[in-house]
Amino acid sequence: MAPPASGADPHRLAFDLAATGLAILSPDGRMIVSANAHLCGLLGHPAGALRDRPLMAVGEATHPVPAGIRSWLRADGTAVPVRVRTSGEARGGPRVLVVEPVDADEIVRAEQNRDALTASGLGEWRWDRASGLVTLSRRAAYILGHPPGHALPWAALRARIEAADAGRLETRVREAAAAGQPYAVECRVRHGSVDRLVSVLARGQAALAPDGTVIGMVGVLQDVTDRIADRNALRDREQRLRIATSLADLGIFEWHMLDDRAIWENERMFAIFGRKPEDGAVGKRDFLDRILHPDDRAAFRQAISNALRDDTILHVSGRIRRANDGAWRIIDLAGRFEHDASDRLPRRLIGVVADVTDRRIAEDRQNLLIRELHHRVKNTLATVQAIVGSTARSATSIESFYEAFVGRIVSLAHTHAVLTGATWQMASLRDLLANELKPYADGTLDGVPDTRITLSGPAVDLASEIAVPIGMAIHELTTNAAKYGALSTPAGRVAVTWSVEPDDACGVLVFAWCESGGPVVEPPTRQGFGSRLLQRVLTSQVRAAVTTQYAPEGFRLSMRAPLPARNDILNPA
Numbered sequence: 219m220a221p222p223a224s225g226a227d228p229h230r231l232a233f234d235l236a237a238t239g240l241a242i243l244s245p246d247g248r249m250i251v252s253a254n255a256h257l258c259g260l261l262g263h264p265a266g267a268l269r270d271r272p273l274m275a276v277g278e279a280t281h282p283v284p285a286g287i288r289s290w291l292r293a294d295g296t297a298v299p300v301r302v303r304t305s306g307e308a309r310g311g312p313r314v315l316v317v318e319p320v321d322a323d324e325i326v327r328a329e330q331n332r333d334a335l336t337a338s339g340l341g342e343w344r345w346d347r348a349s350g351l352v353t354l355s356r357r358a359a360y361i362l363g364h365p366p367g368h369a370l371p372w373a374a375l376r377a378r379i380e381a382a383d384a385g386r387l388e389t390r391v392r393e394a395a396a397a398g399q400p401y402a403v404e405c406r407v408r409h410g411s412v413d414r415l416v417s418v419l420a421r422g423q424a425a426l427a428p429d430g431t432v433i434g435m436v437g438v439l440q441d442v443t444d445r446i447a448d449r450n451a452l453r454d455r456e457q458r459l460r461i462a463t464s465l466a467d468l469g470i471f472e473w474h475m476l477d478d479r480a481i482w483e484n485e486r487m488f489a490i491f492g493r494k495p496e497d498g499a500v501g502k503r504d505f506l507d508r509i510l511h512p513d514d515r516a517a518f519r520q521a522i523s524n525a526l527r528d529d530t531i532l533h534v535s536g537r538i539r540r541a542n543d544g545a546w547r548i549i550d551l552a553g554r555f556e557h558d559a560s561d562r563l564p565r566r567l568i569g570v571v572a573d574v575t576d577r578r579i580a581e582d583r584q585n586l587l588i589r590e591l592h593h594r595v596k597n598t599l600a601t602v603q604a605i606v607g608s609t610a611r612s613a614t615s616i617e618s619f620y621e622a623f624v625g626r627i628v629s630l631a632h633t634h635a636v637l638t639g640a641t642w643q644m645a646s647l648r649d650l651l652a653n654e655l656k657p658y659a660d661g662t663l664d665g666v667p668d669t670r671i672t673l674s675g676p677a678v679d680l681a682s683e684i685a686v687p688i689g690m691a692i693h694e695l696t697t698n699a700a701k702y703g704a705l706s707t708p709a710g711r712v713a714v715t716w717s718v719e720p721d722d723a724c725g726v727l728v729f730a731w732c733e734s735g736g737p738v739v740e741p742p743t744r745q746g747f748g749s750r751l752l753q754r755v756l757t758s759q760v761r762a763a764v765t766t767q768y769a770p771e772g773f774r775l776s777m778r779a780p781l782p783a784r785n786d787i788l789n790p791a
Contacts, residue, residue, distance in 0.1 A: 239300070239317035241268070247281045247313060248273055257317055260300070262293035282313075287320055343422075345372060345435040358439045361418060363410030378408040380415070387420070395424040395432055404442065417443045460484060469571040471499070471553075476565060478502050490549065490573045492540035511537035511546065526555060532569065548575045645685035647678040647727075651714055654696040658705045658712075675716035678727065681782050687759040688779070695731050695775065703773050704736030711735045724781045733772035741768040 233240055239257030241250050253268035261268070261276060268275070273283070277291035285304060289297045303316040341358025345351070351369040359366040362375075376384050383405035394401035400423040406415045422437025460470075460483075469487030473480050480499035482488060488495055491509070506515050514536035525532035532553045537546050553569020651673055652663045659671040680688060696705070704710030713732045718725040733739075756762040762779035 239315075241315040241317065243273065243283075243313040243315065245313070247283065250275070251312075260317065260319060261290060261298070267293075283315060290317075340438045340440050342438055343436070344425075347432060347434045361416065361439050361441045362407060363412065363416075378410070380406040380408075391422070391435070394422075395435075398424070400437075404446070416441055417446045467572060471569060471571065473502060473553075473567040473569075474565065475502075475567065487571060490540075490547070490571055491538065492542035492545075497541070505538075509538050509541075511539070513537075525553075526564065529555070532567065535574070547573055548578050550574050644679035644681060645689070647675070647680055647688070647716060648673060650680075650685070650689045650692055654692050655712065655714075658696075658700065670711055672711070672713040672715075674714070676718065678716065678718060678781075683782060684760045684779065687755045691756055699733055699736070699773070702737070703739070704733035707736050709735045718781070721780070724783050727777070727779045727781055729775075729777040729779065731773075731775040733774070736772060738770045739768050739773050740770075 233242075233252075234254050236254055236256060239254065239260050241253045241257055243249065244251055250268050250271050250273055253266075255265040258265050258268055273279075273281075275291075277297070278288065283302055283304065285302055288300055288302050290300050292298050299320050301318045301320045303318075305314045305316055339357070341361050342355040343358045344353045346353070350371050350373070352372055352375055353369045354362065354364060354366070356366045359368075362378075364370060379387065383403075387403045387405050390401050390403050400421065402419060402421045404417060404419050406417050408414075409416050419440045419442045420437060421440075422435045424432045425434040425436050427433045467486060469490050470483035471480060471487055472483070478501040480501050482495075482499040485495070487499075488497075491500065493500075500509060506518060510518060518534055518536055521532060521534035524530070532551070532555070535548065535550050537548055539545070540547050550572045551569060553567045555564035556566050556568055557564045655671045655673075656663050659668045661668045663671060663673065699705040699710070699712055704712055711734045713734070714730070715732075716727060716729045719728055720726075753764060753766075756764050756777060756779070760779045762777045765776045767774040
């Protein structure tokens with residue numbers, strides 16, 4: 219560069235040769251009276267091109283021009299960030315603007331951006347490795363309860379961080395610094411002005427020297443105490459919901475309609491469908507086409523359509539085939555379609571599923587038992603009515619009527635006691651015989667051979683519909699034997715044998731009653747209630763073929779009775 223000419227104005231020379239942009243404004247601040255070469259070059263103009271140009275030519279329309287980072291226009295119309303300062307106005311001199319270029323980092327450190335950080339709840343901080351001091355912005359100092367404008371040693375700040383969080387924070391910072399990456403860590407800090415813990419989210423990144431060594435850390439703080447409290451409360455509510463649904467054996471699911479994607483939220487959902495978590499959930503298409511029973515698919519589709527149309531809760535039942543064992547299970551499904559907005563189509567279904575198979579079986583069994591009870595009460599009343607009428611017709615006195623009537627009612631009660639004592643409403647044939655014949659035996663009839671009473675046959679359980687009439691028949695046989703037959707004398711004997719012959723149904727009971735050692739037997743001259751019961755009741759109610767023999771050496775009866783099929787639904791096991 220050539221030396222300045224002799225006699226040149228040194229102030230003008232300093233203005234023109236300054237290494238920063240300078241502009242002299244008109245008294246009203248709207249015109250550029252003069253601009254130096256550096257400013258013209260910064261804005262892409264040749265030297266002197268900005269002289270006597272309006273300030274709006276560089277994109278500045280504010281008067282007076284505020285200090286700070288502004289966006290001015292280059293000659294090609296592009297924007298360039300500049301830092302503007304004013305000079306000379308306060309001393310009564312010409313209004314001069316000092317204009318300097320700024321980079322992106324300086325832009326984000328502008329006061330306007332600091333105000334935005336403060337408004338968003340973020341506070342800035344810086345740690346200097348050489349001094350070990352942490353400098354806090356006003357907002358960061360407020361979050362931590364520290365006096366603003368005072369730096370504090372990292373050791374003092376660390377002492378206020380919960381011990382477990384401090385160790386985790388330092389480990390994360392070291393890892394991030396080694397990898398050259400930013401970090402974010404939540405930690406709990408003892409507030410400096412009040413005795414309480416605040417939860418803060420600390421974000422930061424290492425500040426590096428030109429040689430790459432860490433010279434400090436810079437970052438921001440945010441108070442997230444309320445957000446963490448809300449998050450923990452939501453997590454607690456979700457945990458309580460999961461516990462409640464687990465105790466209630468409910469499966470939780472979501473079905474996303476647009477992509478037919480299902481999410482099963484708990485293990486119970488997989489258990490109901492007999493699947494493993496690694497097998498994944500099942501979408502609507504697979505559920506309706508492969509898992510749901512074919513007879514229930516139309517009802518499911520209709521229920522889904524109704525719930526969508528009426529915007530109501532979906533509640534439907536059906537049978538599914540369990541994957542792990544192929545068993546059919548009955549489920550109840552309830553859910554609600556969720557909308558993004560009131561005027562938009564639903565996007566997902568949230569609901570629960572319950573396996574109600576056992577409950578439905580129990581309900582069916584209970585209904586059947588109630589019907590069975592009604593039927594049994596009706597039959598019992600009819601039996602009692604028949605006992606009263608027949609006993610009255612055959613009795614010769616009040617005493618004989620009472621004796622016969624009470625005996626028959628007691629026998630009926632014994633039979634019902636055996637039935638109700640059994641788990642499956644079945645009566646053992648041996649128990650019915652033992653209850654009636656035990657008073658006449660020499661022993662207890664508990665398996666030890668008896669010299670007077672012989673019971674021989676396999677274990678046979680009689681269903682209630684034939685146990686009552688057979689029990690009454692055994693009572694009549696025992697009563698007749700005690701009054702007139704083998705049991706009326708000490709030397710008399712009664713032998714009862716039975717067996718079950720197979721047939722196409724459930725088998726045929728072959729029963730034989732044989733008396734011996736008693737008085738000489740003669741055929742009866744009239745038919746009493748006992749005879750009528752043996753012939754009519756066994757024939758009509760049991761559908762038995764009955765044969766009686768009045769041989770002189772002892773009365774005999776044989777019976778062949780088909781055994782009814784058991785109703786499995788009455789079995790509580």
